[in-house]
Amino acid sequence: MTFSLDDALRLDAQDPLALFRDRFVTPDDDTLITYLDGNSLGRPPKATQERLNALLTGEWGSRLIRSWSEGWMDLPEQVGDALGEAALGAAPGQVVVADSTSVCLYKLLRGALALRPGRNEIITDRHNFPTDNYVVQGIADELGLTVRWIESDxxxxxxxxxxxxxLNENTAVVTLSHVAYRSAWIADMPALTALAHQHGALTVWDLCHSVGSIPVQLDATGADFAVGCTYKFLNAGPGAPAFAYVRASHQDSFRQPVWGWMGGDTPFAMQHAYRPAPGVRRVLSGTPPITGMIGVQEGVALVAEAGIDRIRAKGMALTDMVVRLADDWLVPHGVRIASPREPDRRGGHVTLTRADAEQLAQRLIDAGVIIDFRPPDGIRVGLSPLTTGFAETWRAMRIVRDFAAADRPAQSTLAEADVA
Structure with missing residues (x-):
């Protein structure tokens, strides 16, 4: 049975998160039909705009350097604790907001490897996000380690x-993404973590496409380390700082390789010798980016207010609608659904593939349907529950249908059984 516009409008009317859309800045762009790329960059919250203005006139503008001792110094851990509670299933004292995802991942991997001396192998996914694989390759080259690549689907x-x-007796660290950036597949974190532990290995999880979209239970699953960005479903802004999770039981022995004064035990003592700070603060290196930190703080506050379970429920409903519409409207035109069909295995986006996806994606963007293209042939439809409605997504999918029907490439004239 076809999913109708009336069905979408009914879901909008019943949506308990509908009013959150008014908490975000409305784009001044008459050509924008709908924004389906929040899984790459979330919309700006109005609260962030207000906080940044207050920062310029108050904390920075008036209090100046005194603001460091009036709260700025504590933000990395305060915001980390709030994030841990709202979206990560992490007790206080285990999450800190620090550098970019790549830098945090490097620190955590190096620190985890140091906890497994004598082991010389890292396991990861061949199809993981490029920066993850580049960091792994760089560390392996740096330390003379072997990378074992899983050839996943x-x-x-x-x-x-x-x-x-x-897995074997030489495995030091397993590093994987919780939600695959291409397909939105949700990895079985408890099972995979338990497997690694059975072989004496540690886990480092990438939560970039999980945090703020689906519930994560780092403490309960036994995860050792985790990293994630904040500018997707947390709406913290372009280039906002990432976070790092270090399980409490590892903190006393954890040593990350980029020693900096903010990660030391007494930053303003200006000591010659480095001594790491107690707890998760030792992950820090340089001065915290306060403007970006404010974006994270406000984004986390919105997720906490909305509730991660309600966010997940709406995200599943949105992706389910997209899958159903794709089956009815797009599969007959050579499009394949390249995300899991089981809702509990699918994160916050749906990937559609066709040979001409790059060209089709650009035509959609030019028409005001903002999605993104991922090589070699994927179009990701990102559904951000706090800012995306059902009817607007339905209308966007109708435009995708019209473009796909009009521009079907010759190489897509496959047997329907091949693309269903």
Missing amino acids: PGAGVTAEELAAE
């Missing part, structure tokens, strides 16, 4: 069977 993700086949 690009339309899904790493399974327990695939990980078990690679």
Whole structure:
């Protein structure tokens, strides 16, 4: 049965998160039909705009350097604790907001490897996000380690069977994404973490496409380390600082490689010798980016207010609608659904593939339907529950249908059984 516009309008009317859309800045762009790329960059909250203005006139503008001792110094851990509670299932004292995702990942991987001396292998996914794989390759080259690549299904993700086949007594660290950036496959974090631990290895999880979109339970699943960005579903702004999670039981022995004064035990003592700060603060290196930190703080506050379970429920409903419409409207035109069909295995976006996806994506963007393209042939439809409605998504999918029907490439004239 076709999913109708009336169905979408009914879901909008019943949506308990509908009013949150008014809490975000409305774009001054008459050509924009709908924004379906919040899984890459979230919309700006009005509260962030107000806080940044207050920063310029108050904390920075009036209090100046005194603001460091009046609260700025504590923000990395304060915001980290709020994030841990709202979206990560992490008790206080284990999450800190620090550098970019790449830098945080480097620190955590190096620190985790140091906790497993004598082991010389890292396991990761061949189809993981490029920066993750680049960091892994760089560390392996730096330390003379071996990388064992899991050849996962690009339309899904790493399974327990695939990980078990690679684990051995030389495995030091397993690093994987919780939600695959291409397919939105949700990895079985508890099972994969338990497998790694059975072989004496540690886990470093990438939560970039999880945090603020689906519930995460780092403490309960036994995860050792985790990292994630804040500018997607947390709406913290372009280039906003990432976060790092270090399980409490590892903190006393954890040593990250980029020693900086903000990660020391007494930053303003100006000591010659470095001594790491107690707890998760030792992940820090340089001065915290206060403007970006404010974006994270306000984004986390919105997620906490909305509730991660309600966010997840709406996200599942949005992605389900997109999958149903794609089956009815797009599959007949050579489009394949390259995300899991089981809602509980699918994160906050749906990937559609066709040979001409790059050209089709650009035509959609030019028409005001903002999605993104991922090589070689994927269009990601990102559904951000706090800022995306059902009817606008339905209308956007109708435009996708019209473009796909008009521009179907010759190489897509496959048997329907091949693309269903």
